[in-house]
Amino acid sequence: MTGIDDVARASGVSTATVSRALRGLPNVAPTTREAVRRAADDLGYVPSSSAAGLASGRTLAMGAVVPSVSRWFYTAVLEGIDRELRAASYDLILFNLGGRGGDRSRVFHRSILRKRTDALVALCLDFSAEERRQLASTGHPTMVVGGPVRGIRHIGIDDRGVAEAATRHLIELGHTDIAFLGGDDEEGLNHVVPQAREAGWRRAMTSAGLPVRADRVLHGRFDTETSRRSVDAMLDGGARPTAVFAGSDEMAMGGMLSLWAHGLRVPHDVSVIGIDGHPLSPVFSLSTFEQDPAAQGAAAVRMLLEELTGSRTRLRSERYPVRFVDRGSTAPPR
Structure with missing residues (x-):
């Protein structure tokens, strides 16, 4: 079975550097990080998230709360979130509210509060005062992708x-x-x-x-x-x-x-x-x-990971740009 020592020898770095690179931690040069990931892929090495979690005191999982999984915007954001988390050897736990009539209490009372994740991304949601209190009680760094939410940092367009x-x-x-x-x-x-x-x-x-x-x-x-x-x-x-x-x-x-x-x-x-x-x-x-909803999801994950690793001490809301694409559906009135 391939181990971390094999990845270290193949990439020419220490086992500690391999661990840091695969967990997305700071102070690893981009070229080194890429070499380690390439070696791990070539050798078929998969780091143990449970062992890493025991060492760091974290679950090495991030939660994403979505109103439903039926809208293209939500799935696009999730693609960006998942891509960034996989690069950092983090797992994604999806909390689906199930659209209209969904059981929000199932998520907030019984899932999120179990502290199964290190951080949380919410998509296009607002929260009640009680839900915000529950989120604060977990100690999770939290960000919203979409419209602004009172008291929670967000990434979205103007x-x-x-x-x-x-x-x-x-x-x-x-x-x-x-x-x-x-x-x-x-x-x-x-x-x-x-x-x-x-x-x-x-x-x-x-x-x-x-x-x-x-x-x-x-x-x-x-x-x-x-x-x-x-x-x-x-x-x-x-x-x-x-x-x-x-x-x-x-x-x-x-x-x-x-x-x-x-x-x-x-x-x-x-x-x-x-x-x-x-x-x-x-x-x-x-x-x-x-x-670009996928880029917004990825940016939210990067900011949360930076806070978890201590390389960013304070998260802030960010406004993402848009671009006008003219495909000919507008013209002067006749």
């Missing part, structure tokens, strides 16, 4: 600023009648996110001196089918804005399906723009402000 930029893009093209497709997500999305994106639309419209009409606020609930039905209802009622800003790409795609079903062309008849960078956005030729 939702209001991005929504304002998307709306301003339509205004600069000459649109004055712009509908907003948004609404809360029943599967547990942090309510700050949809509220901030609607606020960005309202601020851009008001700043341009354009009316904010109640009949131009459509409820898509961050869901393609719900969004399609909402736009159907608007069009069937005789209203037709020249542009639609959707608070997510999934809602934008639902809106486009409705427009096409009504014989309207995008962008010739109605322009559409979204936010997020959904994998299907290129298929729909949807212009969007794209974020």
